[in-house]
Amino acid sequence: MHCLITVQQGRFDLAAEEAALRAVAGDAGALVVFQGMVRGHDAATPLAALFLEHYPGVTEAEIGRIADDAATRWPISAVRVVHRVGSLAPGEQIVLVLVASAHRKAAFAAAEYLMDYLKTEAPFWKREDFADGSSRWVDAKASDSAAAASWGG
Amino acid sequence: MHCLITVQQGRFDLAAEEAALRAVAGDAGALVVFQGMVRGHDAATPLAALFLEHYPGVTEAEIGRIADDAATRWPISAVRVVHRVGSLAPGEQIVLVLVASAHRKAAFAAAEYLMDYLKTEAPFWKREDFADGSSRWVDAKASDSAAAASWGG
Amino acid sequence: MSIRILYFGRLKDALGRGEETLDWAGGDSAALLAALRGRGDDWAEALSAGKVFRLVVNQQVVRGEVPIPDGAEVGILPPVTGG
Amino acid sequence: MSIRILYFGRLKDALGRGEETLDWAGGDSAALLAALRGRGDDWAEALSAGKVFRLVVNQQVVRGEVPIPDGAEVGILPPVTGG
Numbered sequence: 001m002h003c004l005i006t007v008q009q010g011r012f013d014l015a016a017e018e019a020a021l022r023a024v025a026g027d028a029g030a031l032v033v034f035q036g037m038v039r040g041h042d043a044a045t046p047l048a049a050l051f052l053e054h055y056p057g058v059t060e061a062e063i064g065r066i067a068d069d070a071a072t073r074w075p076i077s078a079v080r081v082v083h084r085v086g087s088l089a090p091g092e093q094i095v096l097v098l099v100a101s102a103h104r105k106a107a108f109a110a111a112e113y114l115m116d117y118l119k120t121e122a123p124f125w126k127r128e129d130f131a132d133g134s135s136r137w138v139d140a141k142a143s144d145s146a147a148a149a150s151w152g153g
Numbered sequence: 154m155h156c157l158i159t160v161q162q163g164r165f166d167l168a169a170e171e172a173a174l175r176a177v178a179g180d181a182g183a184l185v186v187f188q189g190m191v192r193g194h195d196a197a198t199p200l201a202a203l204f205l206e207h208y209p210g211v212t213e214a215e216i217g218r219i220a221d222d223a224a225t226r227w228p229i230s231a232v233r234v235v236h237r238v239g240s241l242a243p244g245e246q247i248v249l250v251l252v253a254s255a256h257r258k259a260a261f262a263a264a265e266y267l268m269d270y271l272k273t274e275a276p277f278w279k280r281e282d283f284a285d286g287s288s289r290w291v292d293a294k295a296s297d298s299a300a301a302a303s304w305g306g
Numbered sequence: 307m308s309i310r311i312l313y314f315g316r317l318k319d320a321l322g323r324g325e326e327t328l329d330w331a332g333g334d335s336a337a338l339l340a341a342l343r344g345r346g347d348d349w350a351e352a353l354s355a356g357k358v359f360r361l362v363v364n365q366q367v368v369r370g371e372v373p374i375p376d377g378a379e380v381g382i383l384p385p386v387t388g389g
Numbered sequence: 390m391s392i393r394i395l396y397f398g399r400l401k402d403a404l405g406r407g408e409e410t411l412d413w414a415g416g417d418s419a420a421l422l423a424a425l426r427g428r429g430d431d432w433a434e435a436l437s438a439g440k441v442f443r444l445v446v447n448q449q450v451v452r453g454e455v456p457i458p459d460g461a462e463v464g465i466l467p468p469v470t471g472g
Contacts, residue, residue, distance in 0.1 A: 013168075014167065014168055014171055015166075015167055015168035018167055018188070022190070022244075027192050027193050027194050027243075028190065028192075029189060029190055029191070029192040029195075030187070030188075030189060030190075031186075031187070031188040031189075031190070032185070032186065032187055032264075033184075033185065033186035033187075033188070034183070034184070034185055034186075034257065034260075034261070035171070035183075035184040035186070036182060036183060036184075036257070037175070037181065037182055037183075037184065038182070039180050039181075039182040039255065040180050041180050042182075052471070053397065053398065054471075055395070055397060055445065055464055055466065057448050058445055058448050058450070058464065061448065062450065083471070090180075091175075095471075102192065104187065104189065104268055104272075105265075107187075108187070108261065108264070108265050108268075111185075111261070112258075112261050115257055115261075118471050119257075119471060120469070120471075121469060122469060122471045123397065123443075123445075123464075123466055123469055123471070124469055124470065124471025125397055125398030125399070125467065125469060125470055125471070126470045126471070127398075137398055137399035137402070137467075137470070138470040139468075139470070140467075140468030140469065140470050205388075206314065206315065207388075208312070208314060208362065208381055208383065210365050211362055211365050211367070211381065214365065215367065236388070248388075271388050272388060273386070273388075274386060275386060275388045276314065276360075276362075276381075276383055276386055276388070277386055277387065277388025278314055278315030278316070278384065278386060278387055278388070279387045279388070280315075290315055290316035290319070290384075290387075291387040292385075292387070293384075293385030293386065293387050
């Protein structure tokens with residue numbers, strides 16, 4: 001299974017990533033892509049920017065581990081994950097997940113599995129910087145906290 | 154809900170379709186893409202090309218109907234479907250489905266729902282043209298036939 | 307009455323045609339299929355009740371037995387294999 | 390022994406630092422957290438047992454109580470909010 005994980009500040013290029021994945025994916029009939037964008041109106045106050053930080057080294061290793069895990073669950077041939085950090089304006093891309101497989105259901109399942117992981121377990125933290133100058137770190141959702149509790153510590 | 158359905162012989166441009174969808178999708182945080190490609194080694198004999206035909210007019214209307222149906226099931230803001238017909242070489246794109254939503258699970262569910270429909274109910278027929286000169290129309294899968302039987306006739 | 311019939315996918319090969327114009331006494335979809343099956347063994351086999359297929363009348367997918375209007379376009383669809 | 394501690398997300402703001410080097414008597418992860426909580430109410434509150442968080446020792450996610458080696462890098466993670 002081909003797997004490439006990148007955490008970066010800069011934008012990513014969906015078309016370039018799609019071409020690169022297909023080049024290594026072999027005779028894959030199915031490609032599923034998830035792209036996340038910054039929403040501008042999740043809160044009552046308009047968002048100026050979303051600030052993301054992560055744990056360099058640990059983040060990439062953990063995402064790679066979960067991609068390997070996905071490959072044991074579904075017959076997938078290639079995975080690509082790009083996650084951005086830093087300050088991102090509304091509408092900007094945050095995350096890109098691509099999964100190639102011979103089978104569409106495997107590609108869908110693995111992409112959703114990776115996104116669930118990225119949302120609930122990968123070491124990223126978001127801060128909302130609002131248009132009125134205020135800021136707040138985003139609270140983990142209750143369901144995410146329940147998952148987090150099981151990590152111990 | 155924005156919805157655009159096209160059946161065409163020519164290739165499609167993932168990046169252009171993604172940009173066009175985001176332009177109409179509003180404050181969507183999630184974009185799910187499915188892209189299907191021609192597999193070259195599904196059968197024992199290598200494939201020279203996959204030939205697809207459809208029922209012009211009916212195909213587009215039926216896909217549009219199912220996209221509207223998806224929009225009643227999940228909160229999605231925009232759908233784009235491009236399906237190719239004609240003779241397609243192994244590795245070439247066949248189908249592109251894009252779904253934008255505020256919520257990732259809705260985008261995943263609707264994209265998978267649309268693909269299930271396209272595979273089992275939309276009026277497309279595939280013929281495999283093999284490298285040895287032989288041809289055969291692809292048999293519907295048993296599960297697809299069961300679904301087809303319920304249409305009556 | 308006269309109707310236009312369209313055949314798709316493997317039906318084209320099995321019946322040796324993609325479309326035809328049919329002068330017909332008229333009736334519902336079941337009567338039309340019975341008339342076509344009466345053309346011979348190839349037709350009875352290709353359009354047998356055991357083989358699932360769909361009818362489209364004037365670009366509308368139909369279910370069960372429906373009337374066929376004069377001048378209708380009738381699509382006869384074998385099981386689909388898209389995506 | 391000396392270890393390096395990294396704080397992330399809201400813990401940075403709550404504790405007023407992103408990292409520190411700590412001279413410490415040594416022990417396991419539970420002992421380290423107890424020592425940090427002992428620094429005052431802010432620390433006890435921010436690192437309270439009721440608040441879920443994760444520990445990473447030398448870039449490895451750990452579960453339960455684990456030894457902290459001399460020279461270790463220890464990441465203290467609040468609940469994650471990625472994607």
